Amino acid sequence: xxxxxxxxxxxxxxxxxxxxxxxxxxxxxxxxxxxxxxxxxxxxxxxxxxxxxxxxxxxxxxxxxxxxxxxxxxxxxxxxxxxxxxxxxxxxxxxxxxxxxxxxxxxxxxxxxxxxxxxxxxxxxxxxxxxxxxxxxxxxxxxxxxxxxxxxxxxxxxxxxxxxxxxxxxxxxxxxxxxxxxxxxxxxxxxxxxxxxxxxxxxxxxxxxxxxxxxxxxxxxxxxxxxxxxxxxxxxxxxxxxxxxxxxxxxxxxxxxxxxxxxxxxxxxxxxxxxxxxxxxxxxxxxxxxxxxxxxxxxxxxxxxxxxxxxxxxxxxxxxxxxxxxxxxxxxxxxxxxxxxxxxxxxxxxxxxxxxxxxxxxxxxxxxxxxxxxxxxxxxxxxxxxxxxxxxxxxxxxxxxxxxxxxxxxxxxxxxxxxxxxxxxxxxxxxxxxxxxxxxxxxxxxxxxxxxxxxxxxxxxxxxxxxxxxx
Amino acid sequence: xxxxxxxxxxxxxxxxxxxxxxxxxxxxxxxxxxxxxxxxxxxxxxxxxxxxxxxxxxxxxxxxxxxxxxxxxxxxxxxxxxxxxxxxxxxxxxxxxxxxxxxxxxxxxxxxxxxxxxxxxxxxxxxxxxxxxxxxxxxxxxxxxxxxxxxxxxxxxxxxxxxxxxxxxxxxxxxxxxxxxxxxxxxxxxxxxxxxxxxxxxxxxxxxxxxxxxxxxxxxxxxxxxxxxxxxxxxxxxxxxxxxxxxxxxxxxxxxxxxxxxxxxxxxxxxxxxxxxxxxxxxxxxxxxxxxxxxxxxxxxxxxxxxxxxxxxxxxxxxxxxxxxxxxxxxxxxxxxxxxxxxxxxxxxxxxxxxxxxxxxxxxxxxxxxxxxxxxxxxxxxxxxxxxxxxxxxxxxxxxxxxxxxxxxxxxxxxxxxxxxxxxxxxxxxxxxxxxxxxxxxxxxxxxxxxxxxxxxxxxxxxxxxxxxxxxxxxxxxxxxxx
Numbered sequence: 001x002x003x004x005x006x007x008x009x010x011x012x013x014x015x016x017x018x019x020x021x022x023x024x025x026x027x028x029x030x031x032x033x034x035x036x037x038x039x040x041x042x043x044x045x046x047x048x049x050x051x052x053x054x055x056x057x058x059x060x061x062x063x064x065x066x067x068x069x070x071x072x073x074x075x076x077x078x079x080x081x082x083x084x085x086x087x088x089x090x091x092x093x094x095x096x097x098x099x100x101x102x103x104x105x106x107x108x109x110x111x112x113x114x115x116x117x118x119x120x121x122x123x124x125x126x127x128x129x130x131x132x133x134x135x136x137x138x139x140x141x142x143x144x145x146x147x148x149x150x151x152x153x154x155x156x157x158x159x160x161x162x163x164x165x166x167x168x169x170x171x172x173x174x175x176x177x178x179x180x181x182x183x184x185x186x187x188x189x190x191x192x193x194x195x196x197x198x199x200x201x202x203x204x205x206x207x208x209x210x211x212x213x214x215x216x217x218x219x220x221x222x223x224x225x226x227x228x229x230x231x232x233x234x235x236x237x238x239x240x241x242x243x244x245x246x247x248x249x250x251x252x253x254x255x256x257x258x259x260x261x262x263x264x265x266x267x268x269x270x271x272x273x274x275x276x277x278x279x280x281x282x283x284x285x286x287x288x289x290x291x292x293x294x295x296x297x298x299x300x301x302x303x304x305x306x307x308x309x310x311x312x313x314x315x316x317x318x319x320x321x322x323x324x325x326x327x328x329x330x331x332x333x334x335x336x337x338x339x340x341x342x343x344x345x346x347x348x349x350x351x352x353x354x355x356x357x358x359x360x361x362x363x364x365x366x367x368x369x370x371x372x373x374x375x376x377x378x379x380x381x382x383x384x385x386x387x388x389x390x391x392x393x394x395x396x397x398x399x400x401x402x403x404x405x406x407x408x409x410x411x412x413x414x415x416x417x418x419x420x421x422x423x424x425x426x427x428x429x430x431x432x433x434x435x436x437x438x439x440x441x442x443x444x445x446x447x448x449x450x451x452x453x454x455x456x457x458x459x460x461x462x463x464x465x466x467x468x469x470x471x
Numbered sequence: 472x473x474x475x476x477x478x479x480x481x482x483x484x485x486x487x488x489x490x491x492x493x494x495x496x497x498x499x500x501x502x503x504x505x506x507x508x509x510x511x512x513x514x515x516x517x518x519x520x521x522x523x524x525x526x527x528x529x530x531x532x533x534x535x536x537x538x539x540x541x542x543x544x545x546x547x548x549x550x551x552x553x554x555x556x557x558x559x560x561x562x563x564x565x566x567x568x569x570x571x572x573x574x575x576x577x578x579x580x581x582x583x584x585x586x587x588x589x590x591x592x593x594x595x596x597x598x599x600x601x602x603x604x605x606x607x608x609x610x611x612x613x614x615x616x617x618x619x620x621x622x623x624x625x626x627x628x629x630x631x632x633x634x635x636x637x638x639x640x641x642x643x644x645x646x647x648x649x650x651x652x653x654x655x656x657x658x659x660x661x662x663x664x665x666x667x668x669x670x671x672x673x674x675x676x677x678x679x680x681x682x683x684x685x686x687x688x689x690x691x692x693x694x695x696x697x698x699x700x701x702x703x704x705x706x707x708x709x710x711x712x713x714x715x716x717x718x719x720x721x722x723x724x725x726x727x728x729x730x731x732x733x734x735x736x737x738x739x740x741x742x743x744x745x746x747x748x749x750x751x752x753x754x755x756x757x758x759x760x761x762x763x764x765x766x767x768x769x770x771x772x773x774x775x776x777x778x779x780x781x782x783x784x785x786x787x788x789x790x791x792x793x794x795x796x797x798x799x800x801x802x803x804x805x806x807x808x809x810x811x812x813x814x815x816x817x818x819x820x821x822x823x824x825x826x827x828x829x830x831x832x833x834x835x836x837x838x839x840x841x842x843x844x845x846x847x848x849x850x851x852x853x854x855x856x857x858x859x860x861x862x863x864x865x866x867x868x869x870x871x872x873x874x875x876x877x878x879x880x881x882x883x884x885x886x887x888x889x890x891x892x893x894x895x896x897x898x899x900x901x902x903x904x905x906x907x908x909x910x911x912x913x914x915x916x917x918x919x920x921x922x923x924x925x926x927x928x929x930x931x932x933x934x935x936x937x938x939x940x941x942x943x944x945x946x947x948x949x950x951x952x953x954x
């Protein structure tokens with residue numbers, strides 16, 4: 001059953017929330033030892049919550065649009081009283097005293113949290129191998145990575161451990177694992193979904209979004225979690241139209257561009273072939289397709305790997321052993337800070353903190369962080385002129401299908417290349433999503449990325465629905 | 472000591488050079504908001520440690536700042552009062568590790584502060600340029616346990632985050648002050664402005680006003696700035712003066728002894744009256760400022776700024792001028808004191824109602840140091856009139872005033888309550904006649920011109936009337952009897 005189907009059955013009393021939750025908890029028990037999608041399964045709390053929802057239904061009340069639907073939450077979303085680790089030793093044992101806005105909204109809509117999912121430490125990575133608690137495996141082939149950093153959430157949905165999940169996307173961390181695991185993943189417009197309670201990696205790039213097995217489910221979840229939040233100053237102040245309502249409107253007459261810079265060099269032939277098939281499908285549904293060019297998009301990855309680490313170096317400074325999480329004692333406070341951070345952070349996090357610290361240093365700021373921000377502006381301007389000619393753009397989500405566990409861990413640059421198609425959208429703040437579109441030569445899923453201008457989610461979802469139907 | 476003229480290295484100045492002290496001040500003032508700069512926790516002094524906190528002021532993972540509009544309004548008030556240009560501004564992160572800073576970065580303003588290019592006028596009329604006055608958040612407080620409270624010997628430290636996130640305005644002045652006295656005047660004036668526009672309570676003793684001073688010296692007449700030292704931990708106007716005087720002496724001694732000044736941050740020690748090196752310029756932090764991505768640029772509308780300008784209360788300088796106009800024979804210091812005590816309105820109003828300015832100002836300056844309480848301007852004016860008419864002695868007036876401050880009401884009622892009914896002239900005359908009869912020797916000496924005996928007779932009258940009589944009136948009666 002899809003999330004929407006479960007909610008409908010629970011709201012109408014045909015199915016109990018408790019039974020829905022038990023089915024998924026059973027699937028987790030059966031399968032997660034091989035996959036390791038979860039850092040924590042909150043079975044007892046899920047049962048209590050499910051019973052509350054059933055009581056509401058029995059009392060004639062509507063528990064909301066996601067009534068009784070189990071959800072898996074990426075372990076960088078704060079959950080009151082439930083450990084939130086970011087898959088890092090440095091936060092082990094920390095229980096937030098508050099919940100993220102998205103967590104509150106899901107709860108108000110009747111969703112039931114079944115657990116916290118594994119991720120690359122502090123969302124830094126593209127394979128979920130940078131977790132302090134061990135890697136997550138790709139449910140389609142456990143010798144492969146699920147992508148990252150939200151690999152646990154993608155794998156949970158692909159494994160049937162939860163009908164939907166939330167992740168966060170800073171440079172592709174929802175879309176790329178969605179593509180590699182064969183599920184739908186959405187990076188909403190920056191500011192559409194509140195970041196309050198999302199443990200920050202790179203504040204100007206981070207955005208929370210859903211994973212689901214269908215486009216309809218993803219739309220239903222986005223409608224629940226989006227909207228203004230006074231606790232996030234970067235949240236967009238106006239309520240946006242529902243994405244679900246316009247889902248079936250098709251693509252007839254839409255102008256769709258194939259984004260050349262992200263679809264040619266470095267894209268595996270089998271992935272490119274699936275993109276062509278997707279383009280054909282959109283065209284036969286009435287879209288007018290042409291080649292599109294965003295020349296500066298090729299510099300996206302370089303700009304991203306300066307801006308994101310720079311912000312991260314500052315965001316992660318607070319893990320100093322003083323207030324919460326890990327503390328390793330030292331002779332003085334600075335010694336304690338150093339000992340704690342040396343022991344608590346993994347290699348990739350340390351690498352990015354060092355890159356970011358360097359990029360912001362006196363004498364280097366202009367050459368690195370300053371220059372990267374200029375490139376960012378250039379990319380925003382280039383996209384702005386493309387949006388005068390196109391309603392949507394398409395590209396592959398990932399240059400390749402899922403790679404093998406361990407294949408890229410020794411080569412950070414090769415790992416960073418996994419994000420080449422996804423990072424430009426984080427730099428511009430626009431919307432994008434990945435829709436599964438068949439398999440590559442190795443039989444593993446391929447995702448197609450749909451890009452939309454800021455707040456273009458309704459149109460983006462219409463195209464996603466067309467692709468899903470044409471599979 | 473030899474007075475041999477030698478040149479001073481690096482300055483080319485002779486050893487008998489006259490030196491000039493150059494001071495630039497950075498003043499941090501806590502803004503008097505209800506809540507913190509970026510969260511809803513109360514902005515209140517004191518309280519049990521770690522009770523005025525929340526996820527944002529603790530910098531918990533996932534928390535985000537939301538700007539307090541009232542703090543912006545107060546910052547604009549300060550900017551306007553300091554004749555600054557109010558401009559669109561950007562918050563920036565100032566990154567450095569310190570346990571009392573919850574996020575290990577401070578949200579401040581860097582290259583685009585809210586207020587720029589203003590000035591402050593000293594009582595002398597000299598204007599001191601204000602470079603900027605920007606918004607930032609305060610840190611918590613670290614308490615070192617053991618080792619006499621010093622960080623290096625402490626056994627452990629505790630942190631109270633009640634102050635973390637309290638809104639501050641940092642006012643950076645140009646190095647245009649030329650003495651400890653001017654520096655003290657600058658801070659005193661700045662404090663009265665902050666209090667007058669209700670932006671801050673200006674209490675140095677509670678740390679809501681903190682001063683860092685940059686001190687350098689140079690030969691009189693030089694237009695180059697010397698190497699400066701920044702002095703921290705100056706907690707009162709008195710320490711400010713002492714620290715600047717010590718520091719400029721120290722620098723002059725170094726220079727005249729042939730040594731160079733090292734750019735340093737120094738710590739003022741109140742107990743030994745000296746400054747001590749904290750760190751050199753090379754050891755200074757690289758703060759890695761960059762724009763705060765969690766906050767939008769701040770762009771107050773022209774209408775809002777205009778509204779704040781119109782609502783701005785009148786400033787100490789204007790208030791002093793106004794008071795000096797109606798009380799022209801009062802000392803400038805006393806005028807300033809009345810304004811600083813926010814009693815200028817009371818004085819103006821009492822004078823306007825017919826109170827003799829000198830008497831009104833005497834009460835304000837000498838008898839109302841602890842505040843005016845329930846004293847109404849009308850009552851003050853009447854009190855002064857009664858004194859003028861000889862219905863109350865100075866001592867009685869002081870007592871009546873105290874009662875008015877405590878309970879309000881009119882001076883007539885208060886005088887009655889205290890039993891200070893004015894003596895009838897007839898009653899006084901008969902009392903003086905009685906005394907003359909009782910003390911014939913003294914009387915004849917007084918009549919022969921021994922004026923010291925005036926005191927004797929006045930004293931006797933005062934004793935008999937328990938201070939109700941007016942000394943001047945007694946003297947007049949004595950003179951009239953002398954014939």
